[in-house]
Amino acid sequence: MGLASAPLNLDPRYATDATSERINRLLYQRLVEFDTQSMPVPGIADWQRLTPRHYRFYLSDNVNRFTDGHRLEADDVIATYQHVLDPDNASPRRASLTLIESITKVDQTTVDFHLFRTDPLFPAYLTLDILPMGLLNKAHNFARQPVGSGPFTFYAWPESGKLILERRRDHQLIELLEVKNPTVRALKLLRGEIDMLQNDLSPELIGYLQSQTGINLQRRHGSNFTYLGFNLQDPDTGDPRVRRAIAHAIDRQAIIDQVMHGAARQAETLFPPEHWASSGDLTTYTYDPATSRVLLSEAGYDAGNPLHLVYKTSSDPYRIRLATIIQSQLKTVGIEVDLRSYDWGTFFGDIKRGNFQLYSLSWVGIRTPDVFRYIFASDSLPPMGANRGRYSSPSVDRLLLQAEAAGALQQQARLYRQIQQQIHYDLPYVPLWYEDQVSALGARVSGYKLMMDGNYDGLERVSIHHPEDSQHAQTAAAY
Secondary structure, eight states: OEESSOOSOOOTTTOOSHHHHHHHHHHOOOSEEEOTTSOEEESSEEEEEEETTEEEEEEOTTOOBOTTSOBOOHHHHHHHHHHHHOGGGOOTTGGGGTTEEEEEEEETTEEEEEESSOOTTGGGGOOOOOOOHHHHHTTOOTTTSOOOOSSEEEEEEEETTEEEEEETTTOOEEEEEEOOSHHHHHHHHHTTSSSEEESOOOHHHHHHHHTSTTOEEEEEOOOOEEEEEEOTTSTTTTSHHHHHHHHHHOOHHHIIIIISTTOEEEOSSSSOTTSTTOOTTOOOOOOOHHHHHHHHHHTTOBTTBOEEEEEEEESOHHHHHHHHHHHHHHHTTTEEEEEEEEOHHHHHHHHHHTOOSEEEEEEOSOOOTTHHHHHHOTTOOTTTSOOTTOOOOHHHHHHHHHHHHOSSHHHHHHHHHHHHHHHHHHOSEEEEEEEOEEEEEOTTEEOOOOOTTOOSGGGGTOEEOOHHHHHHHHHHHHO
16 A cells, blocks of 8 residues: 555554554554544443443453453553553643543453543543553553554564554555655556555546556545644734635635545535534635735735745645645735745654644544644643644633533533634634545455545455456366
8 A cells, every 4th residue: 555654653642643543543442433423432342321420431352452462451441541641651642531530440341430520422532542551561662563452463664664564364464655756656556566545646646547447446525624724923824814814815616626626625624514513604714815915904914015924835746736826826915925845754843843834734533522622722732732833712722621511412512613613713724625535446456445534444354356366266167
C-alpha cells in the first residue's frame, strides 16, 4: 500500500499524525468503537452504567492476545489509562479523560470507572489503544516497537519510509510504503510495484487511474474536515476582521467544482451533517470579495498598505496546488500571501509549535464532541492539547464546562451546537470542506472496503489474487 506520508509514532499514547493513528488502529484493540452516526458501540468490551458516575466494563471472550503472548486483561486496561491520566507523562490524549476519578479492577475481565462528574457520553471517550502492562512498566519503546493485540502485528520497520505488518489470521504481510509524490505513487500502482493506494491524489490522477484497465477505483463521501488555521497571537491573523475577510475571499464551491471535480462537500464545522452532534444551522461564509475588502479596510489595510501573510502547507503537490489557488483568491482582495511548503515532519512540527500565521490541514477520524476541548479550550495548548492557534474564548470555555456537566445527551448536543456557533463566529479556523475518500486497487487486490474517515481497517479483509492461482485452478479443472 502506497502512502503519501510515513507514520511518525506507533505509540498510541502520543501519536498525533493521521497515518500513525490509522496504523495504530490495526495494531491495537480498544474498549469502544463507533457506529455510522459516531455513537459509541462495544469494541472489546461492553458496559453497564451502575450509577450516574460509575461505569462497569466487561471484556469480551474473544479478545486477542498481545504479541508478547499474554491475554489482554483488566490490568492492561488500567495501566494504559492510568499512564495517560498521569500529567507527568504529557500524553495529548489526557484532556478527554480528566473526568475519570479512579479505575479499579473487579476481576481479570471486569473494570470499574468512577467519574468526578456525570457524563452520558463517557463510554465514547474510552478509545485508547490498550497496551500491555508489563511492557509499560518497563518503559518499552512502543513508538518504534509496537506490541498490541489488534488484527495486525508489527513485523519490521527496515527504514523510515517502509513499515511491514503481519495479519494475524493468515500471516499475510502488508508493506506500507511511503511514496510522497502522487504521480509516482500512481505509476507504481500501474506498474504493479504497489497494489493499492488511498487518497492524496489530484482529480486528474483519479480520472486517469479510473480510465486504466485493471484498476478498481472506489470513492465515497468523507468526514475528514479540511480547514485554514490561524495564529491568534499574531498581530495580523489575531484580528477577527482579517480572519473574516479571508473567509469571504475564498470561493470554496468554485474550488470544489473546478479543481476537485466535485469530490468534496462544503464544511461549516468539524462534524459532517450525519454526525449526531453536528450543528446544521450555521451561517455560511459566502464568497463575497466586496465584503472582504471592506473588512480589510476597517482593519487598516488598503492598496497602499496591503496585508502580507505567510501561508504554510505540506510539500504534497496537490496540497500546494490548492494552497496556490487560495493564495490567488486572497490576492484579488489585496492580501499578499507568501506560500511556503515543507516536508511533512518540518511542517507539522511548526504547526504544533505555533510557528505560523496561516496554514491548512485536515482533522481525520473525529468522532466525539469532546474534541472541542482538545482543540479550542484555552488550556489545551500543545503538547497537552491541539489548540495550536492559541485560541482563547471565555464563552467557549464556559460552554465546554457546561457540556461536560450536562446529565443528558440531548442537553450536551444543544451545548455543543452553541460551542460550534461561537467558534464559527470567532473563526480560529476557516472551514473549507469534507473531502471524499478515494482508493485505487490493482488487478490482484479484492475485498478492500473504503471507510468514511479514511482509516485502513479495510486491510483486515483485503485479499491478494496471485496469477498462479488461476493457472492452478485451470490445471485442476483439466483433471
